[in-house]
Amino acid sequence: MEERYLLDALGSGWISSQGPYLRRLEEEFSARCDVTDTIATSNGTVALHLVLAAAGIGPGDEVIVPALTYVATANAVTYCGARPVLVDVRPDTWCIDPEQVQAAVGPRTRAVIAVDLYGHPADYPMLRKICSRHGLLLVADAAESFGAYLDGRPTGSLADVSTFSFFGNKVITCGEGGCITTSDRALADRMRLLRNQGMDPQRRYWFPMIGFNYRMTNLAAALLCAQLSRADDIIGKREEVIGTYERELVGSSLHRQPVAAAVRRAPWMASFLVGAEGDEVARDRLARALDRLGVETRPFFVPVSALPSYGGDSGAQPVSTDLGRRGINLPTYADLTDSDLKVIVERVQAALATSPRAG
Ligand SMILES: *Cc1c(COP(=O)(O)O)cnc(C)c1O
Numbered sequence: 252m253e254e255r256y257l258l259d260a261l262g263s264g265w266i267s268s269q270g271p272y273l274r275r276l277e278e279e280f281s282a283r284c285d286v287t288d289t290i291a292t293s294n295g296t297v298a299l300h301l302v303l304a305a306a307g308i309g310p311g312d313e314v315i316v317p318a319l320t321y322v323a324t325a326n327a328v329t330y331c332g333a334r335p336v337l338v339d340v341r342p343d344t345w346c347i348d349p350e351q352v353q354a355a356v357g358p359r360t361r362a363v364i365a366v367d368l369y370g371h372p373a374d375y376p377m378l379r380k381i382c383s384r385h386g387l388l389l390v391a392d393a394a395e396s397f398g399a400y401l402d403g404r405p406t407g408s409l410a411d412v413s414t415f416s417f418f419g420n421k422v423i424t425c426g427e428g429g430c431i432t433t434s435d436r437a438l439a440d441r442m443r444l445l446r447n448q449g450m451d452p453q454r455r456y457w458f459p460m461i462g463f464n465y466r467m468t469n470l471a472a473a474l475l476c477a478q479l480s481r482a483d484d485i486i487g488k489r490e491e492v493i494g495t496y497e498r499e500l501v502g503s504s505l506h507r508q509p510v511a512a513a514v515r516r517a518p519w520m521a522s523f524l525v526g527a528e529g530d531e532v533a534r535d536r537l538a539r540a541l542d543r544l545g546v547e548t549r550p551f552f553v554p555v556s557a558l559p560s561y562g563g564d565s566g567a568q569p570v571s572t573d574l575g576r577r578g579i580n581l582p583t584y585a586d587l588t589d590s591d592l593k594v595i596v597e598r599v600q601a602a603l604a605t606s607p608r609a610g
Pocket residue numbers: 294295296297320321323324366392394395415416417418427428429
């Protein structure tokens with residue numbers, strides 16, 4: 252289906268950033284996420300920047316961000332000249348801790364960006380209360396949670412505005428791509444303007460503001476339309492992969508991702524913690540053993556606060572620090588076969604057996 256749509260787009264001559272697949276993508280994505288507007292972008296990082304720029308966030312402003320996330324979340328704030336205020340996550344959701352958010356709100360705070368880490372939606376009802384009380388914009392970085400639900404509502408509709416990534420390793424992909432969902436019409440209009448260099452839609456080459464080129468191409472949109480129509484199938488297969496790991500590896504020193512009762516998580520990656528709280532060596536030992544057995548794994552993100560550009564010290568975020576040291580992602584693709592999975596499970600069990608101190 253991807254090939255058919257892509258060749259159709261190519262043959263139509265609409266290869267750049269206008270065309271029928273872009274319109275269709277924005278309509279279908281809005282319907283799926285139960286919002287009025289979708290704004291397609293060239294990737295998930297610029298989607299975050301576009302949101303903050305359209306909200307007028309700039310120098311002197313602060314935006315509260317979880318310490319445990321992909322670096323793009325904090326970078327988008329930095330691009331605006333604003334300061335990301337990094338707070339800890341909760342051990343039972345791996346997402347931003349609303350109590351820490353409340354404690355971090357100050358006179359310069361303008362927004363909160365919650366991240367649906369490893370496919371699990373953040374606690375939006377609590378975050379909504381805090382943001383309403385203080386007049387803050389609530390942003391969801393839903394790059395990892397396409398297909399998730401909270402209280403029966405889909406990600407994309409859980410915050411004032413949400414961003415997605417369609418990078419190659421995300422649940423659905425077009426190679427490089429992203430989008431923003433919102434039901435705030437005025438904000439959506441501002442984002443569309445800024446996405447297209449700030450050009451007045453009624454007057455060509457008239458730029459009332461300084462914008463960006465953050466557009467998606469119709470070719471990428473064609474790929475994504477195909478992925479979107481197969482999305483439930485892709486999600487189902489990824490859920491089976493993760494379910495198999497969780498079933499087969501139960502009782503080992505791997506601990507599965509906690510999932511809140513009201514949540515249906517998105518099957519982004521098979522994420523586990525290795526060893527007991529505070530263990531600083533078991534994860535790396537397991538990763539090395541698996542590497543020797545030919546199984547590629549990914550460690551969790553390093554807390555942003557531990558990175559040199561953001562201070563280099565995550566001591567004030569102990570939960571993020573611990574999860575960053577213990578977390579591992581096992582291979583997660585929709586097309587892993589049962590026999591692939593069997594081999595991986597056996598090798599994980601073998602690797603765990605050779606690292607006996609993982610408790
Ligand atoms: C992937 C990801 C992004 C960035 O998306 P790109 O499309 O790679 O720019 C942002 N935030 C989180 C949490 C991500 O996982």
